[in-house]
Amino acid sequence: MRLKIYFFIFFVNFFGFCSWANAENVFLFTDLRDVAKFQSQQHPIISKILSYLQECESCRPDHLNFFASGPNKLPSTRVNSLYGVELISQPQLNADNTVKFTLQAVGSPQTGQIFYYRGEFYLSADFKKALRVEWKKYNLTQNSQIDLIISRWERKLLLKSHNPSFIKVYPIGLGGFSLNNQDLQTPKLEGQIQNNHSRFYESREEPWYYYGFPFLGVLDKSARYTMYGLHATLLPASEIFNRGFVSTGCIHMQVKDVYEIYSLIKWGTPRSATLSIRDSFPKEYAVYDSPVPFNNSFHYRVADGSKGDDGLTKMIRINSPPPINQPPNPRPAP
Numbered sequence: 001m002r003l004k005i006y007f008f009i010f011f012v013n014f015f016g017f018c019s020w021a022n023a024e025n026v027f028l029f030t031d032l033r034d035v036a037k038f039q040s041q042q043h044p045i046i047s048k049i050l051s052y053l054q055e056c057e058s059c060r061p062d063h064l065n066f067f068a069s070g071p072n073k074l075p076s077t078r079v080n081s082l083y084g085v086e087l088i089s090q091p092q093l094n095a096d097n098t099v100k101f102t103l104q105a106v107g108s109p110q111t112g113q114i115f116y117y118r119g120e121f122y123l124s125a126d127f128k129k130a131l132r133v134e135w136k137k138y139n140l141t142q143n144s145q146i147d148l149i150i151s152r153w154e155r156k157l158l159l160k161s162h163n164p165s166f167i168k169v170y171p172i173g174l175g176g177f178s179l180n181n182q183d184l185q186t187p188k189l190e191g192q193i194q195n196n197h198s199r200f201y202e203s204r205e206e207p208w209y210y211y212g213f214p215f216l217g218v219l220d221k222s223a224r225y226t227m228y229g230l231h232a233t234l235l236p237a238s239e240i241f242n243r244g245f246v247s248t249g250c251i252h253m254q255v256k257d258v259y260e261i262y263s264l265i266k267w268g269t270p271r272s273a274t275l276s277i278r279d280s281f282p283k284e285y286a287v288y289d290s291p292v293p294f295n296n297s298f299h300y301r302v303a304d305g306s307k308g309d310d311g312l313t314k315m316i317r318i319n320s321p322p323p324i325n326q327p328p329n330p331r332p333a334p
Helices: 002-027 032-039 044-055 255-267
Strands: 081-087 098-108 115-124 130-139 146-151 156-162 165-171 189-194 215-220 225-232 245-247 251-253 272-278 299-307 313-318
Touching: 032 044, 032 081, 044 081, 081 165, 081 255, 098 165, 098 255, 146 255, 156 255, 165 255, 189 225, 215 255, 225 255, 245 251, 251 255, 255 272
Parallel strands: 146 272, 225 251, 245 299
Antiparallel strands: 081 098, 098 115, 115 130, 146 156, 156 165, 189 215, 189 272, 215 225, 299 313
């Protein structure tokens, strides 16, 4: 009888864990903090992994702290910090009641340094005992190549590094609709971001709504400024990121995410990144997404084609869903 009970407990735990792993594929390569924030009830294992990392300083690469942002935290955000931390393999529950998973992270131990970390974890299933934690470290200031791909309709950004090879996925907000709703104010383009350009800001103060956060100006292939850029959300203190069609054309990102890309381009070598703005991701990456929900409750549209005092196109808020049926590659339901 006792053997049957033990077998039943193992059966429930094992297959419950496997069902989570099968559903979680879509959330690989995206920050654990976003998954824990928006999918904690559906996937409690993510919250366990995150809590373990937050409580165990020795288990984090180079003992780095998690990135923190906000008006009163600017001086320390880029020093001794991990930016995004992501799963790159599904956790596996073994017959000996241990769990294995692999994480990746980008971090800055000191100003001017940027590293990629890949960590193998082998823990007890209750996350109370570390049997093995091993991080490998790659210096991105020596030889790295970064490509950025933006999917307009899916409102997400893919970062691809070639040396070492890794990917990350971020949620974004972007330009509202044109006057006739035929296109977006964020155009399709092939361009680049360079850290030695006058529109590459570590801390942009003007206009006021940039709040002193980075601004990464987008250049075309000929290195001419396009009037577009990547920058933090206009509401950095908000708890909810607006993943919608909400700007005059710039790409909005979460504060921690724009600092990560800024640091990779600022301190990585070569100190630039290619940028491709498309309608959708390449097919092999389409399944990967962020758990940050889409904002389809309202959108912005060009008002009348005139410009405001700040030189930007005047936009009006439309309190209805955006005029699209759905992203061309909608992510599977968890």
